[in-house]
Amino acid sequence: MAVEASDGPASFKRSSASKSNQLHSEMRNSASDRKESLLEKKIPKCDDSEDEEDNMSLSAIRMKVTHDNDKKATPNALKKSYDDSDDDDIPLSARLPHNTNLGESTLSVKRPLDEIGSLHSSSKKSKLSNPGSSINAKQISVKSDAKVEEEEDDDDIPISGKMNKVVKLVDKPSSSKKLKNVTKVNKGAAPSFKKKEKVKKSGNESEQLSSGDGQKKWTTLVHNGIIFPPPYKPHGVKILYKGKPVTLTPEQEEVATLFAVMRDTEYMQKEIFKDNFWNDWRELLGENHVIQNLKDCDFTPIYDWCQIEKDKKKQMSLEEKKALREEKIKQEEKYMWAIVDGVKEKVGNFRAEPPGLFRGRGVHPKMGKLKRRIRPNDVVINIGKDAPIPECPIPGESWAEITHDDTVTWLAKWRDPIKPNKLKNVSLAASSSWKGQSDKEKYQKARMLKSYIGNIRAAYTKGFTSKDITKQQIAVATYFIDKLALRAGNEKDDEEADTVGCCTLKVENVTAEGHNKLKFDFLGKDSIKYENTVEVELPVYKAILKFQKDKQPGDDLFDKLDTSILNAHLKELMPNLTAKVFRTFNASFTLDDMLNKETKDGDVAEKTAVYQHANKQVAIICNHQRSVSKNHSAQISKLNEKIDELQAVLKELKIDLDRARKEKPPLKRSSDGKNKRNLNPEAIEKKIAQTSAKIEKMQRDIHTKEDLKTVALGTSKINYLDPRITVAWCKRHEVPIEKIYTKTLLEKFAWAMDVDPDFRF
DNA sequence: TGAGCAACTTAGCATCTGTCTA
DNA sequence: TAGACAGATGCTAAGTTGCTCA
The missing domain is CATH 3.90.15.10 (Topoisomerase I; Chain A, domain 3)
Incomplete structure (x- = not known):
């Protein structure tokens, strides 16, 4: 056809x-040419089987091509294979010590990712090396092939196992004594789902692919809830109304401060923003307040005070900054982790959103409205039935509700004060197994x-x-x-x-x-x-x-x-x-196609430029834009000035070279007013080459800056480009993966690091 | 059948942090 | 060593999708 x-x-x-x-x-x-041939010639072997073949590990490649990058996270250390955890019949929780209490010192240090890998990997290898699991030999129709692809790839099966009845309870925060009791109860709990078994029993294709709404996502879930911003500390700085200072209550002052700090933003040019702010602030001021309109308010004293505070923070010594950072980490450490079915996982957003003025994008009818402070009694906590209920961090207050819903992946939620029909969820970080599994399913579906x-x-x-x-x-x-x-x-x-x-x-x-x-x-x-x-x-x-x-x-x-x-x-x-x-x-198809067509022999910089070019094309296709940075033109001007200076230097060097060859001394003073040394022609030639290289680099920088000033590359890299394409390409072309992915992205895409170098999307 | 809700993903901007350069 | 800068990370708004219920 x-x-x-x-x-x-x-x-x-x-x-x-x-x-x-x-x-x-x-x-x-x-792309369409290739797709056509795919249909006519039937799809090539499903690549997931390639994952299962022995392949050169990324760390080995890194050793080959990089020797000076040791400070960065090695992909090997980052390997956290979902394949491993998914395939084993032994539940993860059974392989980890029970009675793990979040927030105790035992969990205060992040479990190294390679340790996670070691927890899972032993049984994987034997399974993966099983040639019987390969689907290479299958030559059937297109649709059947696609189906086979799913079935053979164990990793695409949702984490969730059997359907479980949702249990909901409404509890009050418990005492620490109670927490301990619950933790003990938790000791015996073990996950019961066996993914592989479920797949084989299920004949329903769509059920296998589905992310499993309503299905059980976890058996045990332990976490410490969320942390709240500190209470507002009044500064006592007065605003001016018709030129006269006005004393505000702490509540009124807090909202005025939120407005004052917006002075340099574009929101201040928008009437809706100011109107919405005024309506909400006026309610706090009360009808008979001396302040009767926003136009006559001058927030400059508060703005200035905030600037001074900001500067003070900036001026702190490195030690002071470090101490503050460490103090913050100490306070937040226990909220940063959750234990899901015995596996320690990073929590994504464990902080309640602080109060602020709503910053809707575009022409949003609610921009400028006061987003009030979230309190514990706004927050629903979702946690394992036998897990200790997190202590409410604000004394005298309590959580809105405690649920034990194992069909969802959120740990806490509250209603958005600006859009009450929307919920804000707290969930695991992008590097977690849940997110990784979901990511992989997404790309498998796209590949299908x-x-x-x-x-x-x-x-x-x-x-x-x-x-x-x-x-x-x-x-x-x-x-x-x-x-x-x-x-x-x-x-x-x-x-x-x-x-x-x-x-x-x-x-x-x-x-x-x-x-x-x-x-x-x-x-x-x-x-x-x-x-x-x-x-x-x-x-x-x-x-x-x-x-x-x-x-x-x-x-x-x-x-x-x-x-x-x-x-x-x-x-x-x-x-x-x-x-x-x-x-x-x-997006993924385009990346794969472009990388394979455009990568030529060359150094790493040339290859990463090819990647960036492909990444840019995808960003254009997806219309991922960004606003031009405030100092873009200043940066360009500065680079141009530097180029001019270097070109003057170059000109002078060429004269000096000429003179040196005639055994004459260089011109007495260079253009920057410094005395010059007597150099031989070879040394001057070297300087000329260095200067020319600098100029070329700056010209390239200008070109790249201009080229990418309105294109956002990150969004597609994070959300649309199958990481297996990138990892396989890096392996094939000996490009260190760190040149493409940041530490955070390496963690997010840990599941893709084992891909075969021959992988094609 | 459609509205509303819940869960989760995608998105750009703000802020932080580490590195480079003068 | 400070300041500039770029890249990394965090924050939260704004989407998509699937489900429930009247």
């Missing part, structure tokens, strides 16, 4: 960045789409001309999501910024410009502008004109569609397929 129309996918050019988008277009063409994409594209191409308007809209929307990496686009209420995604595009967001060109112009997530002019296939162009006919600005372009209809349709095409999978698929 043909995957694309014979003339290939539409070529896309973003008006604002034509060069890069031409590349984008080329990439897509090449590779096997289906040909059929999906053929289906939506057919749908472009469907007489059923709903089917036609689904087809065009899917095309946009696939080709332009648009987000699904849920409905939003009036209390949010007015942004759109694919399903919520308005008539005015897409303009037909003739010659099959469509101009997209809208605000997407975070009110980031999406502006792109693309050439589409003729039936798509015609369909858009049809959808716009007889509609007014403000009307929905896809009036027969919403995200649930779209996703329901996608699920008919591939198990568990949703709109967002396309973004992951296209």
Whole structure:
């Protein structure tokens, strides 16, 4: 079956960045070529089996290519294989000492990751080396292959095991005596799920892939709750109202201070921000307060006081700063860890959000509103039934509720004071097994789409001309999501910024410009502008004109569609397929494709430049933008000045070289006023080379800075690029993984470090 | 069937921290 | 050794998705 129309996918050019988008277009063409061959020739062997083969460890590669990077975390030390923990029949908790009490000194030091690896690894090797588990030999249809891929890859199975009845209790905080008792009860508890067994029994493909909503996520869960910001300390600095100092109560002063420190931000230029602040602050001031409007308030004294405090902090000695940091760590240490089924895991956000003024993005109707202080009685704690209930850190107060819900992964939650129908959750850090497993499942699903994409594209191409308007809209929307990496686009209420995604595009967001060109112009997530002019296939162009006919600005372009209809349709095409999978698929596919086409022989710097280039293309595809930093132009000017100076030096050196060759002394004084030494021609040539290299480096820096000033590379690296592509490429090309990933990302992607060097997305 | 909710992921900006340079 | 700077990390807003219930 043909995957694309014979003339290939539409070529896309973003008006604002034509060069890069031409590349984008080329990439897509090449990508589709490859996909087509995949369908016609059947998918190659499923790569997960490659994970199971013996492969050169990353640490070995690092030893080969780096000798001077010892201070950084070694990937070997960071290996924390989920494969290991998942595959064993022995529950993790059974392999770790029970009765582990969080917050005790035994847990005050982070368990080294290599130790975690050693806890799990022994039984893995034997299983992984089992040739019988390889799926290389399987040559079956595309869909079957994809299914096999899932089944063979044990790691894709949700952590969750059997369904467990949710037990909910409402407890009051217990005494320490009670905590000890509960800990003892916990001693005997052991996780009972066996993932591997579950998979083999289950014949339901989608169930295997699902992240397991409503399924049991843990058996034992121990943690210490969350920490709250210290109470407000009044400073007593008065604001001026009509030029006269006004005394405020501590509550009024606290909110005034939150406003004062916003002086240099763009929020202060927005009337909604100031209006919302005034409404909330006025309530605190009371009706008969001397302050009757915001316009006559001068917050400068508080602003100045804050600046002085900031400077004082800056001026502290290194020792003082270090002491403060250590004190903070000491206070927070016990909140930083949780024990899940006997495994110590890092907690992500264990601090309650401090009070502040709401900083909604774009034109948000609630910006400037007071986000009140979160108190323990706002917070629901989720913890193991037998675990000690965390002590409430604020004396005299208590948690809102204690639950023991083993079907969720949050440790604590509270209602967002700004949007009361939204919850804020405290969960494990990105480096945790839960997040790692979920990440891997995400990439496996995206990888699975590779096997289906040909059929999906053929289906939506057919749908472009469907007489059923709903089917036609689904087809065009899917095309946009696939080709332009648009987000699904849920409905939003009036209390949010007015942004759109694919399903919520308005008539005015897409303009037909003739010659099959469509101009997209809208605000997407975070009110980031999406502006792109693309050439589409003729039936798509015609369909858009049809959808716009007889509609007014403000009307929905896809009036027969919403995200649930779209996703329901996608699920008919591939198990568990949703709109967002396309973004992951296209991002990872592009990286894989570009790295493999563009990496040439060269030094590490050249190879990392190739990676950065590919990363940038993905960021452009996903429309990951950032605002130009405040001092960008200053930095560029400074670099240009330095280049000018160096060029003057270079000029002088060339004269000196000329003179030296004629055995004449250098010019008496150099341009910077310093006396010069008498150097031989070789030494001057060396200096010339060094100076030229400096100039070249600075010119490259300027180019890179300009090139990336509005592109955010991090978002795609963290959320869209399958780390196995990166790790395998690093292994193949002897690039130290530390050149690509920070320490934190190495921890987050620990599950990917064992990948075979031949891995392809 | 659709609204509302809950859970979790994705996102950009602010702040912190470590390194480089004068 | 201080200040500048870049990169790393933290924070929290803003999405997507799936489920429940009327």
